[in-house]
Amino acid sequence: MGFPGSRSKETRVWLLRSDEARFGEAIATVFPTATWRCRHGNRLDREPDHMFEGVLDALECGGGVHAFLPLPVPGEPGMRGIPAVQLLRSDLRHNEQGRYFRIGRVAIRWFEPDLSPVMHQLVTRQTNEVWRALRSVTSPAHVVRMLDGKEVAGRRIGPDALRLVQAEGLPLSDWTDAVMYRPA
Ligand SMILES: [Zn+2]
Numbered sequence: 416m417g418f419p420g421s422r423s424k425e426t427r428v429w430l431l432r433s434d435e436a437r438f439g440e441a442i443a444t445v446f447p448t449a450t451w452r453c454r455h456g457n458r459l460d461r462e463p464d465h466m467f468e469g470v471l472d473a474l475e476c477g478g479g480v481h482a483f484l485p486l487p488v489p490g491e492p493g494m495r496g497i498p499a500v501q502l503l504r505s506d507l508r509h510n511e512q513g514r515y516f517r518i519g520r521v522a523i524r525w526f527e528p529d530l531s532p533v534m535h536q537l538v539t540r541q542t543n544e545v546w547r548a549l550r551s552v553t554s555p556a557h558v559v560r561m562l563d564g565k566e567v568a569g570r571r572i573g574p575d576a577l578r579l580v581q582a583e584g585l586p587l588s589d590w591t592d593a594v595m596y597r598p599a
Contacts, residue, residue, distance in 0.1 A: 418526075422535075424542055425522040427570045428553060429505045429580070429587060432471065434573025438502070438521075439470035441548035446488040446541070452499070453477030474504060484545070486523070487537045498525035498538055500545050505576070508588075515586040515595065516579075518570065521549055558587055558596035566599055 430438065442449055450466040451473035467473040473482035483499040490497060505519030523542055527535050549571070556572040559565060572580070579585060580598050587596040 420527040421524065422527055422539070423522070423524040424546065425520055426546065426549060427518045427520045427589070428549070428572065429516055429518055429556060429570070429576045430553070430573040431575040431579065433575045434552065435474070435502070435504070436469075436471055437552040437573065438549060441552050442470070442484065442545065443468070445544050445548055449484060449488045452483045452485060454481060454483055470502060474502070480504060486541045486545075487534065488541060498523055498530075500542070512586070514583075515588050516576070517588050517590065521545070556587075557599035559599045561586070561595045561597055567596060 439451070450468060451470045453465045453467070453473045453476035455464070455477060465473070465476050467476065467482075470482050470484075474480075481501055481503045483501055485497050485499040487497075500521060500523045502521055503519045506517045508515055508517050523545075525535075525538060530538060553571040553573050554577065555568075556570040556577075558567050558570065560567055580587065584598065587598070
């Protein structure tokens with residue numbers, strides 16, 4: 416809530432593809448008419464070109480980086496500048512020490528003055544539904560910073576991601592490779 420009227424919500428999360436699919440299914444259960452959008456490049460002002468029922472299809476079309484769920488659902492044709500939930504994909508990567516799991520996130524931001532009061536309330540309510548769906552398919556990630564051994568709160572992890580992390584003792588990271596965690 417940095418600026419007056421700025422509304423935002425973000426949860427950092429580790430998900431495998433199957434976990435992403437679970438999240439998409441949970442969203443589809445709450446919002447049967449929801450459509451995911453791809454985004455090509457970083458032009459935030461550009462209306463996305465492609466609509467998908469499945470989150471994985473939208474992710475793939477957008478180069479595997481992120482997919483967007485515009486709110487409210489259903490939208491109105493031609494609506495511009497509406498908020499969208501971003502699913503930024505987490506990623507299995509390599510460095511000199513070996514394989515690690517880089518975090519992704521689910522996030523939304525909008526400016527209350529940009530929306531009518533009714534629309535703001537609707538987006539707020541649907542945002543809460545999206546996060547309820549996210550919580551239903553993930554669990555809190557119990558991880559400790561490798562630097563100081565302190566537990567880091569607020570991050571979540573999908574069931575298949577958790578199984579992989581536990582089976583391999585896979586290190587986890589935020590977006591900078593320097594900050595690494597281990598499963599607690
Ligand atoms: Zn596309």
